[in-house]
Amino acid sequence: MQIRCLLALPLLAFAGAAIAQTSDTATGDVTVGGNVARLCVLGQPSPPTIDVGQMAETSGTRVGRIRTIGAQVVILPASFCNFAGSAVSVTATALVVNDNLAVQPGFARAVNYSASASNWAGSPTDVTTAATASGATPSATSTGASQPLPKIADVRLDLINFSAPGDALLVAGSYSGLVTVTLGPDASSGDVQ
């Protein structure tokens, strides 16, 4: 009888251990969390400034009127938005002579142009300035199509079709304009980065 009991005890011990192995495993967990805010960054424009030089013809039949000014290209390298639903906006300001003198008939103190920002959404963002001969209403703004994915790319800005209002004679002086490129949430995304 004693022998039978001694044999039975180890069996019970094994059975107990097997239960412990499966039912008494303990797990603890550390939840790790963070977030990444929506962010758009435009690369530093290259070149940062554009100097088109002498804008008026100095000889020939168009002397005093705007000469043909070639396309100007600016690259904003490694521009990115880290979220879906971004767009490029362009605000272009015509080249206007830096004085406040009244313009005489037949003359213009502004040079208009078209600006196009591409390589972001499916179609470029185009805008054309429409300053008057006196330099009024020099600015124009346009917002392009939405980019549906996070994107990193070199945004290309083309400035083309330089022209004087009414092809008038250009007033002498120093002209300056400005192009502002904005990369941010599209219209449906709400806040502006």
Added chain:
Amino acid sequence: MRLVISLFASGLLILSADRAVAQSATGIVEIDGSVADRCLFTTPSETISVGELALGGTGTQAGRLDVAKLNGQTRTLAGWCNGTAATISVEAMPLINRSFQGAPPTGFETRINYNADALANRVTASDTSTTAGAGTTIPVGLFTGDVVVTVSGSSTATGGLLVAGVYTSKIIVTLTPNVSFGGGSK
């Protein structure tokens, strides 16, 4: 006469010995029980919330993982195992962007990997989230006290830009009792 008396005395002695054997009795009640091998977390859950994961500014590193946010983060669980054969393992799961669906575009990341250590009873179990499943299971023995979980080596696959959104993950520490059969402490 003398002989008769002697026999009588001897008979008394024999009778006395018989009475002594008959009166001695022992009853035994055996008591036994057992304590199963077991492990338990008494502080089973903690949270590491690091906020913004990406570097700010406008420089070349803007928008990429700020490794300082995760590396060195530590939380302390508490638990015990009562058997010498107990083991510990840890599983680090990658931080995944839960807001963005689909594969990230080229140049972007939606997954952050890291290493996790769990220190208990002077032994450390480790795992990396770059591979699925828990790391190597190691003996921890019987102990009661802290289980210190530490994060290190955070990284992304290509060092790309992090897609905006909420990133979550979990580090799971497992204490397994196994079968100890008694024995000394670790």
